Amino acid sequence: MLTMLIALAACGQEDGSAEKRNTPSTSNVKDLLNGQMAENADKLKKEKAQDVQTSDAKEKETKSENQAGVSSEKKTDVSEQVKTQEAADVDLTTLSSTMVYSEVYNMMVTPDKYLGKTVKMQGSFQYFQDETTGNEYFSCLIKDATACCAQGIEFVLSGDYVYPNDYPELNAEITVYGVFDTYQEGDYMYCTLRNAQLLSPTGEPTQG
Numbered sequence: 001m002l003t004m005l006i007a008l009a010a011c012g013q014e015d016g017s018a019e020k021r022n023t024p025s026t027s028n029v030k031d032l033l034n035g036q037m038a039e040n041a042d043k044l045k046k047e048k049a050q051d052v053q054t055s056d057a058k059e060k061e062t063k064s065e066n067q068a069g070v071s072s073e074k075k076t077d078v079s080e081q082v083k084t085q086e087a088a089d090v091d092l093t094t095l096s097s098t099m100v101y102s103e104v105y106n107m108m109v110t111p112d113k114y115l116g117k118t119v120k121m122q123g124s125f126q127y128f129q130d131e132t133t134g135n136e137y138f139s140c141l142i143k144d145a146t147a148c149c150a151q152g153i154e155f156v157l158s159g160d161y162v163y164p165n166d167y168p169e170l171n172a173e174i175t176v177y178g179v180f181d182t183y184q185e186g187d188y189m190y191c192t193l194r195n196a197q198l199l200s201p202t203g204e205p206t207q208g
Helices: 002-009 017-021 026-086 097-109
Strands: 118-129 136-143 150-157 173-185 188-199
Touching (some): 097 136, 118 150, 150 173
Parallel strands (some): 150 188
Antiparallel strands (some): 118 136, 136 150, 173 188
16 A cells, blocks of 8 residues: 555656655745745735726726717617608518518508508619600509509609719619609609609619
8 A cells, every 4th residue: 555655646746756846845835835925915905906997997988988979879860760751651572472562552552541641662763765755754653462463653853963974873672762743754654753852772872
């Protein structure tokens, strides 16, 4: 048994050095204690420094939150203004493809119910020019859920714009916002969005 204890104590050591290391001298103990005291002192200094840094950080964070709060309030005010300006009576962008197609169909069939209402819709940009009259027509085309049928509404941008420089590419996805109206041309009545604006994905006008 004694032989096993000696063997375990000396595991990995040579020339009996394990026995010497397991019985440190008085000077080694003092050195160890002094080292521990020095480490404790360093720890206290570091803890105090960390406390100061933490306090400063919290103060800065509080100031930052206060500033962020003011900033967010301003942003909220601006965003609310945008929402107010761009809020639509009929927002087709929030409906499913099936519901959008149905709503546009209703506009074509019963346009009187929508006269004067603001409409926001999303679809593909289409352009047509009548070679006989030279009139240009711009529209937003919406397909149904199966993509086999389509309904479109014309729009007239508010301002002086020239095609193609001031318009999207053909078949490009667009969002348009305008006031629903009708007009007579020949024997037929057509629907259109007057004073229209093309909107970016964030809801802001893309025209200057």
